[in-house]
Amino acid sequence: MGVDIEKKAFGFDEPLDRSRLNTVKWEFERERLGDDGILSFGTADMDFRSPPKVLAALQGVVASGHLGYPHKSASYYDAIVGFYSRRFGWRIAPEWIRFDVGVYASMGALIDQLTVPGDEVIYQTPVHKVFREVVEYAGRVPVTVPLVQVSGQYQMDFTALRRAITDKTKMLLLCNPHNPVGRSWTHDELRQVSEICSERGVIVVSDEVYCGLIFPGKTFVPFGSVSPEASRNSITLFSASKSFNLTGLKHSIVITENPAFRAAFERALKKGDLQYGGSVFGQVASEVALRDCDDWSSELMKYVAENLVYLKEFVSASMPLVTVNSPEATYLAWLDFSNYKISPEQLQSLMEQEARVILTHGYTMGEGGSGHVRLNLATQRVVLESGLRRIAQALQAWQHNSRTSVVNPDN
The missing domain is CATH 3.90.1150.10 (Aspartate Aminotransferase, domain 1)
Known part of the structure; x- marks a missing residue:
């Protein structure tokens, strides 16, 4: 009832x-x-x-009568930190957090800053077509490692992943949870990805935009939470957009413990003057959604x-x-x-x-x-x-x- x-x-x-x-x-x-x-x-x-609380917050922004450049106060960072701690048991620090206009925009920016033309970037198919496109548009070489089905369930092919990595492989784009097959990768699966990539010097960029959409009785494991090594060798891309139906507000979040990766991402933002301000509606909606919904x-x-x-x-x-x-x-x-x-x-x-x-x-x-x-x-x-x-x-x-x-x- x-x-x-x-x-x-x-x-x-x-x-x-x-x-x-x-x-x-x-x-x-x-x-x-x-x-x-x-x-x-x-x-x-x-x-x-x-969500009603998000709509009410946006109405409050309009009622204030001012739509200027927003400042990210402590409550914004607290909402993100609290969301990850409460929902997934992952404790992140506020200084790990940066922001952008979208997950794929961040992915392209990181490819641009952390690889050079001709480098190889791995991703696991079938996956949203933008994974291939963002690699190709950057002048990098897309390398696919298809998922395999075992007893009707999609799984990663770790043997094929190891085989696909060469001296030119610099990055792996992970989709977690996976679009379109709906896998929420287990701690053990992610640990194996981390170990393989760390051993070979491959940076993991984890698209986790669907992490708030977990079926009852299932769990989600952020890639960066798997181990200290995984945290240092990865960048997490997230947005409240998919989980809370906010895709039109163009606000996303980038999380990484690694200061070198943060600096690289900041350089990318400055190329387009995106480090300043942002969408007041996207920021307010994201804070309320992650904290109150x-x-x-x-x-x-x-x-x-x-x-x-x-x-x-x-x-x-x-x-x-x-x-x-x-x-x-x-x-x-x-x-x-x-x-x-x-x-x-x-x-x-x-x-x-x-x-x-x-x-x-x-x-x-x-x-x-x-x-x-x-x-x-x-x-x-x-x-x-x-x-x-x-x-x-x-x-x-x-x-x-x-x-x-x-x-x-x-x-």
């Missing part, structure tokens, strides 16, 4: 009034395809109102977990050829359509033109992604139900047409 009351209070089941919205996830996709009836499960935003976060992940259960039950009953991964974190489901023997381009066309749903297609995420799609579960149940019915109907029609064309090849 208590959970239901909280859910109602936070409005997770209440559709947003889209007449006042203009988002990449929905309005852009409808404009792109010329279809106002499209249902979107693609872009990693939530279809929920942001554990209750909202907990109820959110219960709702997402229930959506995952519904998804699995629907797929089992109506799309038995599809396999659904079991994420430990994020609000993203990873679906395998490989058994349909349909090309990635055909699958995307079928989803967008026939089912009229937007998904993130795995072929963009490197080796291991083809034949898969990423589906965003952070939406109202009624939207999820409607989208899954559309997908099932489109697949049934495609199978029927495929059988018909085989029986009547001249038609």
